Amino acid sequence: MGRAPCCSKVGLHKGPWTAIEDKILTNYIQTHGEGHWRSLPKNAGLLRCGKSCRLRWMNYLRPDIKRGNIGTDEEDLIIRLHSLLGNRWSLIAGRLPGRTDNEIKNYWNSHLSKKLKRLQSDPNGFSKPASLEAQELHKRKKKKKNQKTTTKESKEIGETIKIKVHLPKPIRLASFPNSWKSRLMEISNGFGDKIGNGSSSHADGKGKIILDGLDLPCPDFRDGDDHDLGLDGDFQLGKPPEEVEMLEKLYEEYLELLKAQEQVQLDSFAESLWA
DNA sequence: AAAAAGCTCAACCGCTTTCTA
DNA sequence: TTAGAAAGCGGTTGAGCTTTT
Numbered sequence: 434m435g436r437a438p439c440c441s442k443v444g445l446h447k448g449p450w451t452a453i454e455d456k457i458l459t460n461y462i463q464t465h466g467e468g469h470w471r472s473l474p475k476n477a478g479l480l481r482c483g484k485s486c487r488l489r490w491m492n493y494l495r496p497d498i499k500r501g502n503i504g505t506d507e508e509d510l511i512i513r514l515h516s517l518l519g520n521r522w523s524l525i526a527g528r529l530p531g532r533t534d535n536e537i538k539n540y541w542n543s544h545l546s547k548k549l550k551r552l553q554s555d556p557n558g559f560s561k562p563a564s565l566e567a568q569e570l571h572k573r574k575k576k577k578k579n580q581k582t583t584t585k586e587s588k589e590i591g592e593t594i595k596i597k598v599h600l601p602k603p604i605r606l607a608s609f610p611n612s613w614k615s616r617l618m619e620i621s622n623g624f625g626d627k628i629g630n631g632s633s634s635h636a637d638g639k640g641k642i643i644l645d646g647l648d649l650p651c652p653d654f655r656d657g658d659d660h661d662l663g664l665d666g667d668f669q670l671g672k673p674p675e676e677v678e679m680l681e682k683l684y685e686e687y688l689e690l691l692k693a694q695e696q697v698q699l700d701s702f703a704e705s706l707w708a
Numbered sequence: 709a710a711a712a713a714g715c716t717c718a719a720c721c722g723c724t725t726t727c728t729a
Numbered sequence: 730t731t732a733g734a735a736a737g738c739g740g741t742t743g744a745g746c747t748t749t750t
Contacts, residue, residue, distance in 0.1 A: 447719080447720075448718095448719075448720090448744090449718070449719075449744085450718085450719090468735095468736090469735090470735075470736070471734080471735060471736090482720090483735085483736090484720085484721090484736085484737095485719075485720080487736075487737085488718085488719065488720085489718090489719085491737095492717095492718075492719085493718075520739065520740090521738090521739085522738075522739065523737075523738060523739085534737095534738075534739080535717080535718075535719085535739095536717080538717095538739070538740085539716070539717050539718085540716095540717090542716095542717095542740095543715065543716055543717080544716095
């Protein structure tokens with residue numbers, strides 16, 4: 434049968450986005466909202482593939498994106514989440530407000546995988562040598578100074594990049610057997626109790642779980658998959674799920690961390706949760 | 709100062725999953 | 730139930746930048 438390409442590739446721009454293209458895309462999405470990526474380029478007057486537009490928006494233009502300077506807390510969280518979830522970058526990114534899956538994936542591949550290798554080869558050296566630490570700090574400072582051209586471009590066109598922290602948006606989950614729903618509800622209610630007042634959760638008929646805008650650390654449920662709950666082999670829900678408990682703990686810690694950051698701007702949703 | 713090597717990260721590609729008629 | 734469309738995801742690439750030699 435063959436799958437039709439996402440767009441006709443004839444005459445479409447590829448490669449780095451220009452400031453003008455960014456502006457057009459941003460304006461269009463601010464007016465019409467996200468979605469309908471396939472028709473977006475045509476409607477917005479962009480000579481880009483819909484996929485490319487989506488990627489550009491998700492990974493770069495979205496106003497709530499935090500860029501660069503991944504802190505040690507975030508780094509620690511990424512490592513721990515990766516040990517639980519593997520290369521599920523979007524799930525990991527969902528736990529790191531303002532971070533994109535692409536950014537985390539890149540950060541993992543360029544920094545953390547090497548760092549972990551180093552630590553593994555030197556199991557006693559859990560703390561980096563001071564010289565190495567200082568070197569990295571120096572690098573970061575230097576890098577901060579020399580902001581990427583694209584960032585400059587954004588500034589040139591009058592955009593201000595606000596650092597805004599928000600809770601992850603809900604992720605739609607696939608259908609799952611009824612027998613699992615009660616367990617998932619327990620977990621989701623657990624989250625609600627921990628997070629604060631007014632939290633609520635529900636599962637709709639299609640097996641979607643929404644917990645006050647939080648997605649649950651659930652595996653990929655598949656229809657009729659009512660046998661072994663091994664799923665991808667790294668996540669189990671049938672028995673007392675240690676991984677889920679660990680994720681709950683991690684997430685709780687991270688929320689505490691966010692709360693502690695007085696300077697962060699909370700969106701209204703998060704504020705209502707923590708009020 | 710120049711060349712080589714290494715690093716970073718935006719963007720692309722192809723595949724899977726989900727939605728819808 | 731099925732097929733096609735749309736969206737999403739993770740792996741990979743390569744240009745541009747930085748560091749080292």
